[in-house]
Amino acid sequence: MKTVVITGASSGIGLEVARILTRKGFNVLGIGRSEINCNRAEEKILSENPDAKITYFLADLMQQREVIRVAEEITLYLNQKSNGELYALINNAGCVRSWYMTTEEGYEQQFALNHLAGFLLTYKLLPALIKAHGRVIMTGSESHKGIKVHWDDVMLRCRYNPLTAYKQSKLCNILFAKGLNDRYAAHGIRAYVVDPGLVKTDIGNKETGFLVNLIWTLRKMHGVPPEVPANTYAFLCKQETPPDGLYYYLCKEKDYSRQITRENADRLFELSERLCGIKYESPVCLRPEQHSSKHEGVMVK
Numbered sequence: 001m002k003t004v005v006i007t008g009a010s011s012g013i014g015l016e017v018a019r020i021l022t023r024k025g026f027n028v029l030g031i032g033r034s035e036i037n038c039n040r041a042e043e044k045i046l047s048e049n050p051d052a053k054i055t056y057f058l059a060d061l062m063q064q065r066e067v068i069r070v071a072e073e074i075t076l077y078l079n080q081k082s083n084g085e086l087y088a089l090i091n092n093a094g095c096v097r098s099w100y101m102t103t104e105e106g107y108e109q110q111f112a113l114n115h116l117a118g119f120l121l122t123y124k125l126l127p128a129l130i131k132a133h134g135r136v137i138m139t140g141s142e143s144h145k146g147i148k149v150h151w152d153d154v155m156l157r158c159r160y161n162p163l164t165a166y167k168q169s170k171l172c173n174i175l176f177a178k179g180l181n182d183r184y185a186a187h188g189i190r191a192y193v194v195d196p197g198l199v200k201t202d203i204g205n206k207e208t209g210f211l212v213n214l215i216w217t218l219r220k221m222h223g224v225p226p227e228v229p230a231n232t233y234a235f236l237c238k239q240e241t242p243p244d245g246l247y248y249y250l251c252k253e254k255d256y257s258r259q260i261t262r263e264n265a266d267r268l269f270e271l272s273e274r275l276c277g278i279k280y281e282s283p284v285c286l287r288p289e290q291h292s293s294k295h296e297g298v299m300v301k
C-alpha cells in the first residue's frame, strides 16, 4: 500500500484530499495542529469508510522545531510500516493573516507556514521520497500571478501588506516545486503545484481580523466545495507514470507566472536553506541511509 503524507489534513482542502486518497486505497498520514479537528476528521473519514487507512500526527507547522519533530515521528512510522518509503508528500497547510505576525524564529507567519514549513518538511522526508521515487505536491494559488518575490525584505517587515505576503508565499510554492524538479527529477522525484481555484473553506476566518473575516465570508460563497480541487491531487497521485507538467488546475496543466525561472527558484532555495538552517544535499550524495537528520540551527534574517 502506498503511503501519502498530507499537511493541513484536518479541514478544508486537505481533509477532502485525505478522504479521496483513502477511498482510492492509499495509506494516509495526516498532519494537523488541533487534536479536536484531527479527531473529528479521522472520525468523519472512518465513518464513511471503516477500512480507510488514516493516521493523524499533531504539529504546529508554523514552528520549525515542530516540523522537525513530526518529520522524525513520520520517518519512524515509515521505517516500521512502509519499508522507509514515502510515495507522496502534499504540502497543503496554509494560513491567511490580517497583520504582521511572526513565529518564534521571528519569521512572518504566512511565509513561515505556507512556504518554509513545506520546504523543511520535504527536506526531512527526502530520503523516504527518494526511496519511493515519490511525488511532492504543493497547494498553490492563482493569486501568485502579478507579483515578485521581495528579495531584499522577504518578510515584508518594512511595508507589510497581508495580501502581498500571502501572494508571495504562493509564488514561493511554485518556485520551490521548480527547484525540486531541477535538482531531483533525474533521480525519480517529481514536484507539482495544484491551483485549487476559489474554494469554500474557512481559511480567511481563522485568526484574522474583522475586515478580512468579512471579505472572506462574502468571497467564499462563490467558491467550489473542496471535493473539486481534491480530484486534482488524486489525479497526480494515481498516474503510474508521473505527469510532466508543473502547475495543475482541474486535472489539467495551466499557465503560471513568468517569475518562475531557474534563477528565481535557485535564489529561493538558497534563501530558504539559510532560513531553515539546512542544506539540501546533492542528489548523487543523498542515499536514504546516509542522510543526516541534523538540524543546524536557525538564523533570523
Ligand SMILES: NC(=O)c1ccc[n+]([C@@H]2O[C@H](COP(=O)([O-])OP(=O)(O)OC[C@H]3O[C@@H](n4cnc5c(N)ncnc54)[C@H](OP(=O)(O)O)[C@@H]3O)[C@@H](O)[C@H]2O)c1
Binding pocket: 007, 008, 009, 010, 011, 012, 013, 014, 031, 032, 033, 034, 037, 059, 060, 061, 062, 092, 093, 094, 095, 113, 114, 139, 140, 141, 142, 195, 196, 197, 198, 199, 200, 201, 202, 203, 204, 206, 223
Ligand atoms: N480556499 C481557497 O479558496 C484557496 C485558494 C487557493 C489556495 N488555497 C490554499 O489551500 C491550502 C489549504 O487551505 P484551505 O482553504 O483548505 O483552508 P483551511 O480549511 O483553513 O485548511 C488549512 C489547514 O491547515 C491547517 N493549519 C493551519 N495552521 C496550521 C499550523 N500552524 N500548523 C499545522 N497546520 C495548520 C489547518 O488546521 P485547522 O483545521 O486546525 O485549522 C487546516 O487543516 C492553503 O495552502 C491555502 O493557501 C486555498
